[in-house]
Amino acid sequence: MELLPKSDKEFNSKDYWDSFFRNRHSKAFEWYGEYVDLKQLFAKYLQNSDKILEIGCGNSELSGELYDAGFQNITSVDFSDLVIDEMAKKNQHRTGMKFAVMNMLDMSPLAAGSFTAVLDKGALDALYSNDAAEADVGRMFNEIDRVLAVGGKYVCISLCQQHIIRKLLQRFCPGYKIWIQKFETLAGSELPPFFLVFQKLAAGSSGADIQLSLDGKSFSSLSASAALEQIRELQSYSTMKKTLGSIRSGVITDLKIYDPNPKDKSLAGVPRYVLTVVDQKKRQATLNGICACFIVPQGREHEWLFANPEGQLQLADTAGYARLIIASLGRGHTFVDLQTVQDELSPTVLELAPNADKPKKDKIPFLSTDAGIGTRTVVGEATSALSGRLVVEEVPDSEAAGRRLRRLVFSSNPNLIQSEARLARKQQPSAAAKRGGKSGKAATASDAAVGASASESAEIDFGYLAFEHQQVMVASLAFVADLFVPPESEPDYAALEAELTAPARPAGSAPGKKAAKKQAAAAVAAAASSAPVSASATS
Numbered sequence: 001m002e003l004l005p006k007s008d009k010e011f012n013s014k015d016y017w018d019s020f021f022r023n024r025h026s027k028a029f030e031w032y033g034e035y036v037d038l039k040q041l042f043a044k045y046l047q048n049s050d051k052i053l054e055i056g057c058g059n060s061e062l063s064g065e066l067y068d069a070g071f072q073n074i075t076s077v078d079f080s081d082l083v084i085d086e087m088a089k090k091n092q093h094r095t096g097m098k099f100a101v102m103n104m105l106d107m108s109p110l111a112a113g114s115f116t117a118v119l120d121k122g123a124l125d126a127l128y129s130n131d132a133a134e135a136d137v138g139r140m141f142n143e144i145d146r147v148l149a150v151g152g153k154y155v156c157i158s159l160c161q162q163h164i165i166r167k168l169l170q171r172f173c174p175g176y177k178i179w180i181q182k183f184e185t186l187a188g189s190e191l192p193p194f195f196l197v198f199q200k201l202a203a204g205s206s207g208a209d210i211q212l213s214l215d216g217k218s219f220s221s222l223s224a225s226a227a228l229e230q231i232r233e234l235q236s237y238s239t240m241k242k243t244l245g246s247i248r249s250g251v252i253t254d255l256k257i258y259d260p261n262p263k264d265k266s267l268a269g270v271p272r273y274v275l276t277v278v279d280q281k282k283r284q285a286t287l288n289g290i291c292a293c294f295i296v297p298q299g300r301e302h303e304w305l306f307a308n309p310e311g312q313l314q315l316a317d318t319a320g321y322a323r324l325i326i327a328s329l330g331r332g333h334t335f336v337d338l339q340t341v342q343d344e345l346s347p348t349v350l351e352l353a354p355n356a357d358k359p360k361k362d363k364i365p366f367l368s369t370d371a372g373i374g375t376r377t378v379v380g381e382a383t384s385a386l387s388g389r390l391v392v393e394e395v396p397d398s399e400a401a402g403r404r405l406r407r408l409v410f411s412s413n414p415n416l417i418q419s420e421a422r423l424a425r426k427q428q429p430s431a432a433a434k435r436g437g438k439s440g441k442a443a444t445a446s447d448a449a450v451g452a453s454a455s456e457s458a459e460i461d462f463g464y465l466a467f468e469h470q471q472v473m474v475a476s477l478a479f480v481a482d483l484f485v486p487p488e489s490e491p492d493y494a495a496l497e498a499e500l501t502a503p504a505r506p507a508g509s510a511p512g513k514k515a516a517k518k519q520a521a522a523a524v525a526a527a528a529s530s531a532p533v534s535a536s537a538t539s
Contacts, residue, residue: 032122032157032193033185035065041183041195045153046071046117053115053147055104055140056123059083059090063119067094075115077102105139113149120144121157128164141171145200154198159191160231169224172198173210180227181213182234192238194231217260219268226269230258240277245355247290247322249281252309257348259333270411272333273345274301276326277352278316288320291353293327294367295341297374299395299405301328302415319367323354329373331391331414338372371398379406388412397422403461420466423458 046052048070054063057076067074075098078084088099102109104123128137144154154172158164160180172178176198183195210227212219214234222230233256240253256271294315296306305311306326316324327345335341349364380392389411397403400422408419465471 032159033183035062037183037185038062038157038195039065039069041181042066042069042071042155045155045179045197048072050117051075051115052117052119053077053110054119054121055107055144056120056126057083057087057099058122059086060121062121063087063097064091064094067091067097072096074098075100077104077107079103104143105136107143107147110147112146113152115147116149116152118144118148118152118154120155124156124164124168125158125161128167131163134167137167138171148200150200150202152200154200156196156198158194158196160194160196160235161191162228162232165194165231166228168196168198169210169228173224175205176200178210178227179213180210180231182215191235217258219258219260221265222268229256229269233258241351244277244352247281247354248279250313251277251279252312253277255348255352257345262333264332267330267332270330270332272330274328274330275345275348275352276312276328278312278324278326280313280316280322282317282320282322287322289365290321291323291325291349292319292321292365292367293325293345293349294319295338295345295373296326296328297369297371298329298335298376299374299393300371300398302417307415323352325349325352329376331376331393331409331411332378335373338366338368341373342366371396390418394423404458405466417466422461422464422466424461425458 050071050073052066052071052074054074054076055078057063057078058080063074063076072094073096076084076087077100078087079101081101084099084101091097091099100109104127124137124140127133127140148154154176156168158168169178178199179197181195182192185193209220210222210224212222212227212230214230219227219230237255240255244253253276255275255277257273257275258269259267259272262268262270262272301307303311305315306328312324312326315326327341329335329341345366353364375396377394378391379394381390383389387410391409391411392406393409394404394406397405402425404423406421406423407417410416410418465474
């Protein structure tokens with residue numbers, strides 16, 4: 001028996017649903033789980049006294065089970081008269097239940113503000129199965145908003161595909177308080193279902209507070225963009241886990257892990273860890289093991305070995321593991337030490353280990369360089385309307401002991417260094433010398449103490465070029481040295497004026513020597529101005 005639609009547009013067709021329910025022969029069809037999967041959530045967010053409107057009810061047994069659980073003021077609507085007749089007969093012994101043939105896009109027979117809860121179990125997902133339905137989704141949301149009383153709740157059970165959750169948050173944020181919770185079903189599902197609650201606030205309230213609960217982790221006071229990102233990552237992870245049982249040679253997969261309650265609330269949408277799973281197939285005899293985790297020191301995550309797919313494969317090959325999980329530490333977050341990082345990552349690393357390594361999962365090794373987790377100090381940050389959040393940070397220079405690198409990084413592209421300068425320590429005169437340099441008198445103990453604490457300050461190493469294009473630009477100056485006037489000589493202003501006021505040359509003729517130099521200098525200046533700003537210039 002064929003119950004699936006021929007195209008996604010049929011999900012919006014009354015004829016399709018009439019045929020669907022007719023072929024089901026009164027057998028209930030449940031979207032995204034049974035009542036037993038949801039009863040605790042209903043008890044948490046709804047009251048027995050609520051006046052509930054169930055939209056797009058179909059032949060689900062949910063309303064009857066809610067009624068039996070004490071929610072006895074329920075009205076269920078659907079645009080299929082066939083299913084409404086069926087449901088009214090099936091529930092006639094539940095005298096407080098009401099059923100009506102009604103399209104959820106136009107519920108004008110229902111008074112404004114007449115319900116304290118609107119229940120949608122899969123109705124939105126069925127309606128918004130294609131882009132052509134976007135206008136209908138807007139009408140549906142407007143009707144829900146109209147019939148809900150202030151303080152009432154719209155409860156939506158959905159798979160939260162990206163176009164759906166984005167549309168929900170666009171419509172109900174601000175103006176509603178929002179809770180989003182992932183839940184598990186006994187039957188399991190390909191994608192995790194979500195239980196969403198939107199509580200209507202009084203006019204003028206911002207209601208931008210989003211609470212998110214995922215796999216036992218609770219995130220509070222999230223922005224809409226941060227909630228979207230975390231839901232997307234969870235969905236990607238759920239899909240990815242189904243494919244990680246075996247080693248897939250050359251496959252690289254990324255995963256982001258968030259801190260549910262960062263001390264700095266601005267980091268709620270910034271990943272605490274970024275994990276890259278790198279697989280390679282090698283002969284068993286050449287392997288050190290099946291799976292390991294490599295922790296990248298802070299400040300080095302942008303390097304080719306850790307950020308480029310070819311470099312990541314080379315790192316996995318050098319480490320000698322069939323699966324290497326490369327862990328980068330998120331910018332702005334605080335990390336105590338290597339052991340703390342290992343403890344935080346262990347549960348996820350165990351989940352990501354292939355089936356072949358399950359007997360040894362408790363012994364998966366963590367690898368790193370001699371620098372351990374490294375150090376990173378944020379010395380400044382700002383937000384640009386054009387580029388978003390930007391950070392100025394300092395990290396140790398791995399190529400020059402005792403020196404540090406100061407970098408400008410945009411959060412939108414965290415592995416790309418926009419500008420970089422090397423900092424050195426500049427020795428300042430001691431306190432005694434500053435008082436006039438008392439000749440023949442040794443510095444006192446207090447002088448020495450002042451010198452130790454305040455005699456050093458950072459200065460820029462102007463001989464350091466961070467990027468290859470800067471080295472090429474500087475080297476090219478040797479070829480145009482004759483274009484620049486020596487400091488000790490004065491330009492011939494009369495000759496320059498004569499050159500500028502001379503009659504135009506015939507087309508195709510060669511420029512004069514001075515004009516040629518001016519044109520070359522202008523070209524070099526134009527090339528320099530169009531290239532990325534040098535480290536020393538921005539610092």
